[in-house]
């Protein structure tokens with residue numbers, strides 16, 4: 091026994107053919123694969139042109155109006171079929187959709203600030219890990235944000251170390267400066283510029299940009315009462331009035347300060363050169 095597939099019109103054994111709906115006569119039989127291909131084509135037609143095709147025709151026989159008893163089992167096809175009314179609606183109402191999207195974007199403007207906030211936090215963490223530090227400091231011109239980079243600890247940086255500015259420092263007070271480190275601890279470093287004179291006859295020098303009204307006295311006499319040792323031959327403060335005999339003094343106004351590991355970072359990036367032989371011009 092054999093009959094014809096109503097779609098491909100080829101003759102085949104009845105065992106290979108399907109009766110998909112209530113149609114009779116020459117329309118009775120079809121191959122399962124032919125029916126599924128037909129359903130896929132109908133769905134594609136519908137998606138391309140929803141105003142001209144009917145979604146019903148994908149699963150219903152056009153002639154006898156009964157539902158096909160077999161449908162494609164292809165997963166992506168089924169997904170497409172399920173979402174097709176929505177896709178068709180989007181196609182029909184492109185203008186409404188555009189309006190919807192633009193309203194959503196307006197709304198998301200309010201989302202913008204939280205997102206910006208998160209991006210800021212994220213960048214802060216990233217830059218923090220790269221060794222950047224941010225600090226608000228009060229200056230004569232108001233509050234300023236200072237960004238600096240820290241580096242690994244430089245062991246030679248201790249009190250008594252002398253730093254020479256390299257030509258990487260091109261301007262400002264530190265250009266061509268020589269610095270005596272007075273202290274380098276966890277919380278930061280303090281030092282004096284010692285080669286910039288305010289008054290050469292009185293041996294008064296500018297120690298740096300911080301607190302320029304403060305006065306510090308460096309001298310070479312370990313016997314001065316209450317003085318502190320910076321390194322061999324260099325002492326700071328103590329009872330200097332009246333001035334003890336055979337004592338050379340340098341008066342320094344202001345000082346220089348660095349945050350924790352900031353100076354170490356500057357030395358590592360080549361702004362300063364450690365040169366303890368420069369000590370001679372201290373006096």
Ligand SMILES: [Zn+2]
Pocket residue numbers: 095096097098099100120121124
């Ligand atoms: Zn066929």
Ligand SMILES: [Zn+2]
Pocket residue numbers: 111112113151152153154155156
């Ligand atoms: Zn039919």
